[in-house]
Amino acid sequence: MNPIALLDYAGVAVFAATGALAASRKQLDIIGFLFLASVTGIGGGTFRDLILNVPVFWVGNRDYVLICAVVAVVVFFTAHRVESRYKLLLWLDAIGLAAFSVMGAAKGLAITGSPAVSVITGMLTATFGGILRDLLAGEPSVLLKPEIYVTAALVGAAIFTAGDVAGLPQIVSGLAGFAAAFAVRGGALRFGWAFPPYKSRPGRRPEDIP
Amino acid sequence: MNPIALLDYAGVAVFAATGALAASRKQLDIIGFLFLASVTGIGGGTFRDLILNVPVFWVGNRDYVLICAVVAVVVFFTAHRVESRYKLLLWLDAIGLAAFSVMGAAKGLAITGSPAVSVITGMLTATFGGILRDLLAGEPSVLLKPEIYVTAALVGAAIFTAGDVAGLPQIVSGLAGFAAAFAVRGGALRFGWAFPPYKSRPGRRPEDIP
Amino acid sequence: MNPIALLDYAGVAVFAATGALAASRKQLDIIGFLFLASVTGIGGGTFRDLILNVPVFWVGNRDYVLICAVVAVVVFFTAHRVESRYKLLLWLDAIGLAAFSVMGAAKGLAITGSPAVSVITGMLTATFGGILRDLLAGEPSVLLKPEIYVTAALVGAAIFTAGDVAGLPQIVSGLAGFAAAFAVRGGALRFGWAFPPYKSRPGRRPEDIP
Numbered sequence: 064m065n066p067i068a069l070l071d072y073a074g075v076a077v078f079a080a081t082g083a084l085a086a087s088r089k090q091l092d093i094i095g096f097l098f099l100a101s102v103t104g105i106g107g108g109t110f111r112d113l114i115l116n117v118p119v120f121w122v123g124n125r126d127y128v129l130i131c132a133v134v135a136v137v138v139f140f141t142a143h144r145v146e147s148r149y150k151l152l153l154w155l156d157a158i159g160l161a162a163f164s165v166m167g168a169a170k171g172l173a174i175t176g177s178p179a180v181s182v183i184t185g186m187l188t189a190t191f192g193g194i195l196r197d198l199l200a201g202e203p204s205v206l207l208k209p210e211i212y213v214t215a216a217l218v219g220a221a222i223f224t225a226g227d228v229a230g231l232p233q234i235v236s237g238l239a240g241f242a243a244a245f246a247v248r249g250g251a252l253r254f255g256w257a258f259p260p261y262k263s264r265p266g267r268r269p270e271d272i273p
Numbered sequence: 274m275n276p277i278a279l280l281d282y283a284g285v286a287v288f289a290a291t292g293a294l295a296a297s298r299k300q301l302d303i304i305g306f307l308f309l310a311s312v313t314g315i316g317g318g319t320f321r322d323l324i325l326n327v328p329v330f331w332v333g334n335r336d337y338v339l340i341c342a343v344v345a346v347v348v349f350f351t352a353h354r355v356e357s358r359y360k361l362l363l364w365l366d367a368i369g370l371a372a373f374s375v376m377g378a379a380k381g382l383a384i385t386g387s388p389a390v391s392v393i394t395g396m397l398t399a400t401f402g403g404i405l406r407d408l409l410a411g412e413p414s415v416l417l418k419p420e421i422y423v424t425a426a427l428v429g430a431a432i433f434t435a436g437d438v439a440g441l442p443q444i445v446s447g448l449a450g451f452a453a454a455f456a457v458r459g460g461a462l463r464f465g466w467a468f469p470p471y472k473s474r475p476g477r478r479p480e481d482i483p
Numbered sequence: 484m485n486p487i488a489l490l491d492y493a494g495v496a497v498f499a500a501t502g503a504l505a506a507s508r509k510q511l512d513i514i515g516f517l518f519l520a521s522v523t524g525i526g527g528g529t530f531r532d533l534i535l536n537v538p539v540f541w542v543g544n545r546d547y548v549l550i551c552a553v554v555a556v557v558v559f560f561t562a563h564r565v566e567s568r569y570k571l572l573l574w575l576d577a578i579g580l581a582a583f584s585v586m587g588a589a590k591g592l593a594i595t596g597s598p599a600v601s602v603i604t605g606m607l608t609a610t611f612g613g614i615l616r617d618l619l620a621g622e623p624s625v626l627l628k629p630e631i632y633v634t635a636a637l638v639g640a641a642i643f644t645a646g647d648v649a650g651l652p653q654i655v656s657g658l659a660g661f662a663a664a665f666a667v668r669g670g671a672l673r674f675g676w677a678f679p680p681y682k683s684r685p686g687r688r689p690e691d692i693p
Contacts (some may be wrong), residue, residue, distance in 0.1 A: 083586055088476025092468035094424040096398075098416070101393075109324065114529065114539050119324050125389045149479055177543045183521075190518075197415060198618065203479055206518070206619060207509055214514040246320055252457065258512035266508025269623055298686025299627055302678035304634040308610075308626070311603075319534065329534050335599045359689055408618065409626060413689055 064226050066076025068238055072130060078102030078153045078192045079131040083138035084145075085154040085200040093139055099200060100135035101128060106170030107192035111167050111184050115174050153252055156193055156205070157215075161244035163189040164219030165237050169227070178224050180231075186213065189244070211251040211258065226242025277379050277447055281318075282340060284372030285367045288402045289314030289341040293348035294355075294362040295410040300410035303349055311338060317402035321394050323375050325384050363462055364402050366415070367425075373399040374429030375447050379437070388434045395422065396428025399454070421461040421468065429454025439481035442459060487589050487657055491528075494582030498612045499524030499551040499576045503558035504565075504572040505620040519620060520555035521548060527612035530602050531587050537596050542626055569638050573672055576613055576634075578623070583609040583665035584639030589647070598644045605640025606633065607662070629676065631671040639664025665672060 064112045086096040105121050107130070121127040140236030145151050172181035189205075190213055194241025197204045205212050219240040224237025250256045292313030296306040315331050315338070331337040353408045354360050367437055377398025382391035400416075407414045415422050429450040436446025461465045502523030514567025524546070525541050532539045543546040558561025565571050580650040592601035610626075610633055617624045625632050639660040670676045 084615055090419075090475055091417070092419070092421070092424075094421070094427065094468070095416065096422045096442050098396075114542065116538050116542075120388055122324065122326075122385060122387075125387070128393060147477075149476060175542060177542075177545070179548065183542055183548060186518075189368075194619065199404065199414065201414065201417060204514065204619065204621065207511070207621060209343055209510075209512070211512070211514070213518045214454065214512075217514065218486060258514070265510055266505075300629075301627070302629070302631070302634075304631070304637065304678070305626065308606075308633045316569075323533055328536050329690060332534065332536075332595060332597075332600055335597070338599065338603060359686060409624065411624065421494055427489065 065233070067166060067233055070162040070237060070241065071166045072126070073157045074166055075104045075127050076130050076134055077106070077162070078107070078159040078196075078244075079134040080138055081152045081156045081159065081193070082131075082196050082200075083135045083230070084142060084148045084155070084204055085196055086135075087138065087142035088152075088202070089200055090147055093136070096135040096139045097132055099196060100129040100138070101201060103192045103196040104131040105192075106195040107163055107167070107188040107190070110191045111170060111188040115171060116185065117174060124135070140262060145252040154249075157245055157252060159192070160189045160212075160216055160248055161219055163192070163243045164216040164244045165223045165240040168220040168223045168240070169233070169237070172224060172227060176180035178228055181224045182217065182220045185223065186216045189219070209257045211256050215248035215251065218247050221243045277376060277443055280372040280447060280451065281376045282336070284369045284376055285314045285318070285337050286340050286344050287383055287406060288317070288369040288406075289344040290348055291362045291366045291369065291403065292341075292406050293345045294352060294358045294365070295412055296345075296364075297348065297352035297413055298358055298411055298412070303346070304467070306340055306345040306349045309406060310348070311341040311404040312409060313402045314341040314344070315397040315402075316405040317373055317377070317400070319403045321380060321398040324394065324397065325381060327384060345465075349365075361444070364459075367458040369402070369460060370422075370426055371398045371429055371451045372401070374426040374454045375433045375450040377432040378433045379447070382437060384436060388438055392427065392430045393433045396426045397434065399426035399429070419466070419467045421457060421464075421466050424468075425454045425458035425461065427459050485653070487586060490582040490657060490661065491586045492546070493527070494579045494586055495524045496550050496554050497582070498527070498579040498616075499554040500558055500674045501572045501579065502551075502620075503555045503618050503633055504562060504568045505616055505622055506555075507558065507562035508568055508572075508603045508622070509620055513556070516555040516559045517552055517559040518588070519616060521551040521560070522619060523612045523616040524551040524566070525612075526553070526615040527583055527587070527608040527610070530611045531590060531608040533648060534607065536605065537594060538580055549684045559577060567581045574669075577665060577668040577672060577680070579612070579638055580609045580632075580668055581639055583612070584636040584662040585643045587639060588655070589657070590642045592647060594606050598642045601686070602637065602640045605643065606636045609636035628677075629677045631676050634678075635668035635671065638667050 079100040082099035083096045155157040164185045168181045168185030169182030223240030278467035291311040296309040303433030343360045374395045378391045381394030433450030499520040503516045506519040557655030582632035584605045588601045588605030643660030
């Protein structure tokens with residue numbers, strides 16, 4: 064199995080785990096775990112394949128859905144042992160983000176040949192599953208927090224793409240992209256990294272605007 | 274008209290009615306009724322067709338959009354007579370869920386030939402329209418309630434698929450799947466059926482986590 | 484450049500600006516501006532292309548993503564000078580709505596040849612980007628407000644389609660559709676135009692229903 068495919072399976076598994084953890088926080092039943100784990104695990108890649116106009120990856124390969132199901136069951140029986148499920152969710156999400164930023168970029172580049180599209184599909188694949196999870200589970204959206212999130216996906220996708228265009232072996236540019244994306248997002252989680260805030264004021268509620 | 278196609282039209286009509294009822298609860302205008310009725314009525318099937326990479330069903334056949342429009346107008350002029358629109362919404366949603374679990378599975382099986390994909394497309398088709406309706410109308414999501422919901426779609430899709438793979442006539446496996454899904458969801462609505470809760474604690478709000 | 488293509492670029496730019504303004508209201512960082520600007524600017528057209536089963540427009544033409552990026556940066560450095568970002572957001576949204584109602588209808592008509600599909604793709608293209616923006620940014624949904632919104636898109640798409648079917652030059656029917664949609668939505672914003680409310684009562688919260 065090539066390293067990019069491994070990143071793919073790993074990304075699906077950890078995103079599925081974040082979906083199942085969100086289900087646990089909402090005290091859903093086992094089917095709720097399966098559903099949120101699947102949507103989160105395969106949501107980003109599904110969106111990428113629709114955009115690229117290629118067959119959706121999990122329709123022809125049942126491994127992915129199986130991975131989501133196994134992960135959901137394992138989390139169902141172990142989530143209560145974790146002290147803070149939300150922190151675990153955020154860290155697993157960081158791993159998935161890093162894996163999918165490379166994987167999404169690799170597929171975008173392979174199919175369109177355009178580095179610009181590659182960076183965008185990397186970013187979308189990495190972030191879409193988490194956005195969907197937060198919307199469906201009613202969690203606060205990772206998008207709206209001050210800490211760096213989308214940027215990490217952008218960095219990973221850009222580094223992989225640059226390395227691949229420069230002719231590096233895929234395992235090198237893939238690992239470099241993964242490591243960079245995880246470092247950026249991990250730093251944001253651990254140290255609260257955020258861009259310096261631009262002088263701006265928060266929006267008023269629409270009903271308070273004269 | 275074959276029985277599966279009938280289920281399809283019926284499913285679109287009742288899901289459109291749930292969308293229009295949600296519009297009535299939010300006191301939208303007639304166009305809001307048309308919009309939410311259409312999104313809910315054809316949303317699940319649209320998503321199924323995108324996933325299966327086949328032409329979207331309502332683009333080539335205007336009957337579906339017409340059904341949604343007629344249903345929206347009828348609900349617009351009658352919804353105030355209903356004592357509890359939310360209860361009616363939930364029961365119609367149960368009928369639509371049962372119809373689409375079979376219809377979605379039948380289309381998935383016909384196109385991919387894979388029983389695993391068939392069960393998943395059945396589940397997605399049956400639940401996606403309602404999830405979209407709740408998101409757009411700001412209703413509490415059916416996904417996050419304790420009563421059985423996704424499970425009913427899963428049961429209907431699995432029974433239809435098993436019957437069809439076993440060589441039963443489509444009308445038999447279709448009716449069996451529909452009846453089973455409706456019985457499961459109806460029982461959940463009437464008697465509060467839910468899976469025994471797993472020992473878990475609710476998630477803390479992110480800002481309360483140290 | 485033909486007039487319909489110009490409407491397309493203009494629509495992408497103003498929708499991107501509304502996404503960036505929403506990002507400013509939520510005090511996101513520059514990447515948050517880029518992300519919301521892109522999703523809002525190209526979301527409606529992406530959905531249209533998926534429905535029509537044609538290649539997604541921005542995958543083969545990097546101009547669109549570039550426009551979104553430039554607009555996001557400009558708004559990032561100027562949004563604080565605007566007195567009411569929310570009002571500006573609503574007015575730019577009205578321009579984008581009008582442009583996309585024509586553009587979406589034109590593409591739907593060109594590809595399917597069906598006036599009914601044309602009106603629907605016009606409506607969807609015009610409204611989907613804004614709905615996505617409000618969902619992702621946690622803004623109150625334009626859909627749920629009493630003022631006319633979807634109707635304006637419907638009017639623009641219908642007038643363009645009627646004109647085109649009647650054989651008028653595209654620039655005439657396009658401008659007529661744009662002007663009509665903008666007039667309807669602008670009137671709704673300026674004068675609070677809304678359909679006369681139907682005698683209805685607001686929905687109770689689900690937990691208050693016996």
